[in-house]
Amino acid sequence: MIAVNKKPQTLVAAIRFFDADTADSYLASIKWPDGQPCCPRCGSVNVGWIKSRRRFQCREKACRKQFSTTTGTILEGTHLTSDQWIAAVWMIVNCRMGVSSCEIARTIGCKQQSAWHLLHRVREIMRPANEGKFTGTVEADSTLVGGLLQNMPKARRARITSRHPHAGKTRVHVVRERSTGKVRATIVDGETAAELHRHVRANVEHGSHVHTDAAHAYKSLRGDYHHSFVNHARDEYVRDGVNGCESFFAFLRRGLAGTYIHASPEHLAAYIDEAVYRYNVRHESEWDRFDAAMRAMVGKRLTYKELTGGATR
Numbered sequence: 001m002i003a004v005n006k007k008p009q010t011l012v013a014a015i016r017f018f019d020a021d022t023a024d025s026y027l028a029s030i031k032w033p034d035g036q037p038c039c040p041r042c043g044s045v046n047v048g049w050i051k052s053r054r055r056f057q058c059r060e061k062a063c064r065k066q067f068s069t070t071t072g073t074i075l076e077g078t079h080l081t082s083d084q085w086i087a088a089v090w091m092i093v094n095c096r097m098g099v100s101s102c103e104i105a106r107t108i109g110c111k112q113q114s115a116w117h118l119l120h121r122v123r124e125i126m127r128p129a130n131e132g133k134f135t136g137t138v139e140a141d142s143t144l145v146g147g148l149l150q151n152m153p154k155a156r157r158a159r160i161t162s163r164h165p166h167a168g169k170t171r172v173h174v175v176r177e178r179s180t181g182k183v184r185a186t187i188v189d190g191e192t193a194a195e196l197h198r199h200v201r202a203n204v205e206h207g208s209h210v211h212t213d214a215a216h217a218y219k220s221l222r223g224d225y226h227h228s229f230v231n232h233a234r235d236e237y238v239r240d241g242v243n244g245c246e247s248f249f250a251f252l253r254r255g256l257a258g259t260y261i262h263a264s265p266e267h268l269a270a271y272i273d274e275a276v277y278r279y280n281v282r283h284e285s286e287w288d289r290f291d292a293a294m295r296a297m298v299g300k301r302l303t304y305k306e307l308t309g310g311a312t313r
């Protein structure tokens with residue numbers, strides 16, 4: 001098995017680099033870091049390689065299980081060839097605003113459904129980027145995003161929003177760790193103290209310094225956190241504000257307004273996880289993003305049935 005020593009930094013370089021053998025070697029090196037393939041059923045390392053089928057077979061008499069480098073990973077059971085999923089994963093993790101399943105299908109030449117399935121499996125591994133606690137100085141803020149209203153004629157939109165100011169909009173809450181610039185975001189149900197606190201407490205260590213805007217809802221955080229705030233109404237945007245959160249909101253809105261206009265509400269939470277992932281890795285190299293996604297795929301699996309809850313789309 002060959003180790004990856006040259007790191008391709010563009011999609012074209014990656015496709016040239018990963019022929020079927022290299023793709024298998026690469027996956028094997030992630031799956032079995034000690035270089036020894038082992039049977040997923042009985043754990044035996046007495047395995048052979050069936051070259052014609054690109055599969056391993058367990059040599060234990062009672063087992064004889066066949067398996068491949070994608071067995072037990074998020075890629076298990078994919079109908080895509082290795083060069084197709086390499087290109088697709090590369091696009092998904094490296095296109096700044098994300099890509100749609102249609103766009104992937106057109107580019108790599110597969111069924112839209114296969115691309116959609118892979119896209120959602122990759123999103124699944126992006127989720128852990130939206131977990132784990134921040135410390136130090138943390139900014140917290142929320143905003144409204146999306147909604148069907150953006151596709152409506154102006155007059156009609158104005159009529160509806162005069163009666164229902166937040167019609168069709170979803171409130172997203174974000175916390176941002178100032179030392180790393182990383183964010184965590186989630187959908188919240190309105191601007192109630194309970195909702196905002198839930199997200200702050202889940203993502204920020206007690207005793208941290210939380211900066212917010214003047215929203216009263218944050219006031220009762222004071223028992224557990226050092227709290228300071230700026231008053232947007234009085235234009236106190238200066239130094240200690242929550243401007244870092246604004247940069248994530250702008251990033252999120254650009255994504256929603258572009259590729260994902262048709263993002264369905266039930267996938268919005270997954271979309272936000274993806275945006276958090278993208279935002280947090282935006283300064284890394286293309287290869288590093290691809291490699292990190294591939295490593296996270298090992299041992300994770302999401303079937304089409306699990307994803308759709310058994311229903312066909």
Ligand SMILES: [Zn+2]
Nearest residue numbers: 039042058063
């Ligand atoms: Zn076995």
